[in-house]
Amino acid sequence: MALLEVKDLKVxxxxxxxxxxxxxxxxxxxxxxxxxPNGSGKxxxxxxxxxxxxxxxxxxxILFKGEDLLEMSPDERAAKGVFLAFQYPVEIPGVxxxxxxxxxxxAQRKARGESEYSTPDFLKKVREVSKSLNIPQDMLKxxxxxxxxxxxxxxxxxxxxxxxxxxxxxxxxxxxxxxxxALRIAADGVNALRSPKRAMVVITHYQRLLNYIVxxxxxxxxxxxxxxxxxxxxxLELEASGYAQFEDAA
Amino acid sequence: MPAVQETVERVKxxxxxxxxxxxxxxxxxxxxxxxxxxxxxxFISQKKNEPDWMLQWRLEAYRxxxxxxxxxxxxxxxxxxxxxxxxxxxxxKPKKTVTSLDEIDPEILKTYEKLGIPLREVAMLEGVEPxxxxxDPARRKIAVDAVFDSVSVATTFKAELxxxxxxxxxxxxxxxxxPELVQKYLGSVVPTSDxxxxxxxxxxxxxxSFVYVPPGVRCPMELSTYFRIxxxxxxxxxxxxxxxxxxxxxxxxxxxxxxxxxxxxxxxAVVELVAHDDAVIKYSTVQNWYPGNSEGKGGIYNFVxxxxxxxxxxxxxxxxxxxxxxxxTWKYPSCILRGDNSSGEFYSIAISNGFQQVDSGTKMIHxxxxxxxxxxxxxxxxxxxxxxxxxxxxxxxKATGARNFTACDSLLIGDKCGAHTVPYIEAKNSSATFxxxxxxxxxxxxxxxxxxxRGLSQEEAVGLVVNGFVKDVLQQLPxxxxxxxxxxxxxxxxxxVG
Ligand SMILES: Nc1ncnc2c1ncn2[C@@H]1O[C@H](COP(=O)(O)OP(=O)(O)O)[C@@H](O)[C@H]1O
Ligand SMILES: [Mg+2]
Numbered sequence: 001m002a003l004l005e006v007k008d009l010k011v012x013x014x015x016x017x018x019x020x021x022x023x024x025x026x027x028x029x030x031x032x033x034x035x036x037p038n039g040s041g042k043x044x045x046x047x048x049x050x051x052x053x054x055x056x057x058x059x060x061x062i063l064f065k066g067e068d069l070l071e072m073s074p075d076e077r078a079a080k081g082v083f084l085a086f087q088y089p090v091e092i093p094g095v096x097x098x099x100x101x102x103x104x105x106x107a108q109r110k111a112r113g114e115s116e117y118s119t120p121d122f123l124k125k126v127r128e129v130s131k132s133l134n135i136p137q138d139m140l141k142x143x144x145x146x147x148x149x150x151x152x153x154x155x156x157x158x159x160x161x162x163x164x165x166x167x168x169x170x171x172x173x174x175x176x177x178x179x180x181x182a183l184r185i186a187a188d189g190v191n192a193l194r195s196p197k198r199a200m201v202v203i204t205h206y207q208r209l210l211n212y213i214v215x216x217x218x219x220x221x222x223x224x225x226x227x228x229x230x231x232x233x234x235x236l237e238l239e240a241s242g243y244a245q246f247e248d249a250a
Numbered sequence: 251m252p253a254v255q256e257t258v259e260r261v262k263x264x265x266x267x268x269x270x271x272x273x274x275x276x277x278x279x280x281x282x283x284x285x286x287x288x289x290x291x292x293f294i295s296q297k298k299n300e301p302d303w304m305l306q307w308r309l310e311a312y313r314x315x316x317x318x319x320x321x322x323x324x325x326x327x328x329x330x331x332x333x334x335x336x337x338x339x340x341x342x343k344p345k346k347t348v349t350s351l352d353e354i355d356p357e358i359l360k361t362y363e364k365l366g367i368p369l370r371e372v373a374m375l376e377g378v379e380p381x382x383x384x385x386d387p388a389r390r391k392i393a394v395d396a397v398f399d400s401v402s403v404a405t406t407f408k409a410e411l412x413x414x415x416x417x418x419x420x421x422x423x424x425x426x427x428x429p430e431l432v433q434k435y436l437g438s439v440v441p442t443s444d445x446x447x448x449x450x451x452x453x454x455x456x457x458x459s460f461v462y463v464p465p466g467v468r469c470p471m472e473l474s475t476y477f478r479i480x481x482x483x484x485x486x487x488x489x490x491x492x493x494x495x496x497x498x499x500x501x502x503x504x505x506x507x508x509x510x511x512x513x514x515x516x517x518x519a520v521v522e523l524v525a526h527d528d529a530v531i532k533y534s535t536v537q538n539w540y541p542g543n544s545e546g547k548g549g550i551y552n553f554v555x556x557x558x559x560x561x562x563x564x565x566x567x568x569x570x571x572x573x574x575x576x577x578x579t580w581k582y583p584s585c586i587l588r589g590d591n592s593s594g595e596f597y598s599i600a601i602s603n604g605f606q607q608v609d610s611g612t613k614m615i616h617x618x619x620x621x622x623x624x625x626x627x628x629x630x631x632x633x634x635x636x637x638x639x640x641x642x643x644x645x646x647x648k649a650t651g652a653r654n655f656t657a658c659d660s661l662l663i664g665d666k667c668g669a670h671t672v673p674y675i676e677a678k679n680s681s682a683t684f685x686x687x688x689x690x691x692x693x694x695x696x697x698x699x700x701x702x703x704r705g706l707s708q709e710e711a712v713g714l715v716v717n718g719f720v721k722d723v724l725q726q727l728p729x730x731x732x733x734x735x736x737x738x739x740x741x742x743x744x745x746x747v748g
Contacts, residue, residue, distance in 0.1 A: 050703050051702075051703075052699050052703075053695070053699070054695075073702075074699070074702045074703055075702050075703075075705055075706060075707050075708075078702070078703055078704060078705040079705055083703075084703050086700065086703075089700065090694070090696050090697045090700045091697075092697055092700070092701070092714070092715060092718055093718055093719070094717070094718030094719055094720070094721035094722070095714055095715070095717070095718035095721075100701075100704075100714070103706065103710070103714060104701070104704035104705045104706060105705070107704075107705040107706050107707070107710060108704075108705035111705065143718065160704065164704070164705070
C-alpha cells in the first residue's frame with residue numbers, strides 16, 4: 001500500500017522555484033534512496049514533507065496514508081508518524097536529552113489520544129534502545145546534542161526514531177561527517193528498524209551509505225525533479241559515472 | 251511562514267488578557283481618603299496602633315520625600331504618576347486582630363485558594379504523609395504570611411516557628427511586639443533618604459513581613475509571603491525586614507499577583523535583609539503582578555528597593571528572582587558585602603512580553619576583604635517589550651581580593667522587542683578580579699522546528715527552549731517553587747506564541 005505519494009510537487013523559496021514538479025511514491029515496508037548533487041533540492045523535499053515553515057507549495061500534493069499532509073501542522077505530521085532525521089541536528093542547551101525524549105514522546109502520544117508512558121516503561125525502553133546504539137546513559141543527561149560529536153548527534157536521531165516508532169523515516173544525509181565506525185553503528189540502528197509496516201527515505205549524496213542501508217528503490221534527483229528511478233544497482237552506476245549525465249536530462 | 255515570523259504574528263494578537271490571577275475579590279474595605287499628606291501618614295500610623303517613634307520616623311521620611319523628585323535614568327517610559335490621586339491605605343473590613351484563620355473573611359481565603367496558596371495549614375498537616383525516604387516536595391511545610399492590599403491577613407505556622415525561636419509575623423505586629431528589634435534594624439539597610447520610592451514607602455508602608463532568626467538557628471521551614479493588590483487606585487507599599495543572626499539560616503519566598511485593571515497600580519516595596527557573621531539568607535521572588543492587556547493598558551508599576559547587608563564576616567545573601575509580571579519593573583536587589591569573606595549572589599530570570607518594560611539588575615558593593623559575588627541574569631524579551639539588565643559591581647579601596655563573576659544572557663523572541671545590557675564596573679583596588687560575560691541571541695527557527703518535528707506544539711517548543719535557557723537560575727529556587735516558576739514561564743510566554 002502507498003504510504004507516501006508526492007504528486008507533481010512545485011515548491012518555492014523566497015520567490016524562487018526549487019522543486020519543479022516532483023513525483024514520488026513510497027510503499028509500506030520499502031526503503032528508497034534519493035541521490036543527487038548538492039543543490040538539487042533533496043533537503044527541500046524533506047523539509048516540505050515535514051512541514052518546515054518558509055516553503056511555499058505552489059502546485060501538486062502530498063498524501064500520507066491517503067491523507068493530505070499539506071493540510072496538517074508539522075507537529076500533527078509527527079504524531080501521525082512522519083519522522084525527519086536532520087542533516088544537522090540542533091543543540092538545545094539546558095534541556096536534558098532524557099527530558100526532551102519524554103516530552104516529545106508524550107506529546108505525540110497525547111495527540112494520538114494514547115495514554116502517556118509510565119516512567120518505568122519509558123526508562124526501560126530508552127535503556128534498551130540506547131544500549132543497542134552504543135549511547136551511554138550519561139549522554140542522555142546532557143543537554144540535547146550539546147557537546148555531542150557528529151556521530152553522537154546522528155545516533156541520537158536514530159534513538160528518537162526507535163522510540164517514536166514512526167511509519168515514515170526520512171534520513172537527510174545521515175552519513176555526512178561520520179567516520180566508518182560511526183556510520184556502521186548508525187546504519188545498524190536504522191536497519192534494525194526496517195519493518196513491513198515502515199518505510200524509509202534515505203537521502204544521500206554518496207553511494208557509500210547505501211552499502212550499509214541497502215535500498216529497494218533508488219531515485220536520482222536533479223534540479224528539482226526525479227530524473228531516474230531504478231533498483232539498488234542504479235546507485236553503483238551513479239558512483240561509477242557521476243551525476244553529470246543527468247544534468248541535461250533535468 | 252517562518253516560525254519566528256509566525257511568533258511575531260501571534261504576538262500581535264497577544265492575549266495577556268489570559269492572565270490567570272486577574273479576578274477581583276468583592277469584599278468590603280476601609281480606605282483612607284485619596285492623596286498624601288501628613289494627615290494620611292498619621293492616619294496610617296494610628297490605624298496600626300503604632301508607638302510614637304514609628305510615627306516620627308514616618309513623618310521624617312514624608313518630609314524628606316516632599317523634597318525629592320522621581321528618578322528618570324531607567325529605560326522605562328510611562329506617564330507621570332499623580333501621587334495625590336492614589337489611595338495609600340486600604341484594609342479589608344472588618345478590621346480586628348485575627349487570631350485564627352476562621353476569623354478571616356471567607357472571600358479572602360477563597361482568593362488565596364484560587365491562587366493556590368496554602369493558607370490552611372491544617373489541611374497540609376492532615377495530608378497523606380509521603381512514604382519514608384520519599385520526599386514529596388508539595389507536602390513540605392511552608393509558613394505563609396498573606397498580605398491583602400495594605401494588611402497582613404494571615405500568618406501560618408507561627409506557633410511551630412516560635413518553638414524554634416524564629417519570629418515570623420506581620421511587620422505591623424513586630425513594631426508593637428518587638429520594638430527593640432525593629433528600631434535597631436528598620437532603615438539600617440535602606441535608609442529613609444535612600445531614593446524617591448523607598449522614601450515614599452518609609453512614610454506610608456502599611457504592612458509586610460518581619461523575620462528574625464536567632465543565633466545558630468536553621469529556620470525549620472521555608473517562609474513565604476504572598477502579596478495581593480485588590481483595591482482600585484491603591485498603592486501597595488509593603489515593607490519586609492529579615493534579620494539572620496550569627497550562624498543562622500533562612501530561606502524566604504515572596505509571591506505577588508493582582509487583579510486585572512485598566513488603570514495602572516503602583517507597587518513600591520522595600521525589602522531589607524541583614525546577615526550577621528556566618529549567617530545565610532536566601533531570598534526568592536516569583537513576581538507575577540498583572541502585566542497590562544494587549545494594548546499595553548493597565549498593569550502594575552513595580553518600583554522596588556531590595557537590599558541585603560552582609561554585615562557579618564562569612565555571611566551570605568542570595569537573591570533569586572523570576573519576574574514575569576508588571577507593566578513596568580524597576581528593581582535592583584543588591585548586596586552590600588561589608589563583612590570579610592562575605593558573599594552575594596543574584597540569579598534572575600526576567601521575562602517581558604506584550605508592552606512590558608523591565609529595567610532590572612543588581613548592585614554588588616564590595617567593602618570587606620575577600621568578598622565574592624556572582625550574577626547570573628537571564629532576560630527573555632517577546633512581543634513589543636523592552637528588557638534591560640542594569641548592574642553595578644564596585645570594589646572599595648579596602649576590599650582586597652574582591653571577586654565578581656557576571657553572566658548576562660538575553661533571548662529575543664520576535665523582532666519588535668529589545669534587550670539591553672548596562673553593566674557598570676568600578677574597582678578601586680588592583681587586587682579585585684571582575685569577570686563579565688554577555689550574550690544576546692534570537693530564539694532559533696531551526697531549534698523550534700526541530701522540537702515541533704518531534705511532536706511538540708509551537709507553544710510547547712518555545713516553553714521548552716526558554717526553560718532550558720533559564721535552567722541555571724531555576725535550579726536556585728526552592729524545589730516546590732521551581733516547578734511553579736517553570737509553569738509560570740510557559741504561561742507568561744503563551745501570549746507570545748498564540
Ligand atoms: N532557505 C532558503 N533560501 C533560499 N534558497 C534556498 C533555501 N533553501 C534552499 N535553497 C536553495 O534551494 C536549492 C536546493 O537546496 P537543497 O534542498 O538544500 O538541496 P540539497 O539538499 O539537494 O543539497 C539550492 O539552490 C539552495 O540554494
Ligand atoms: Mg541537503
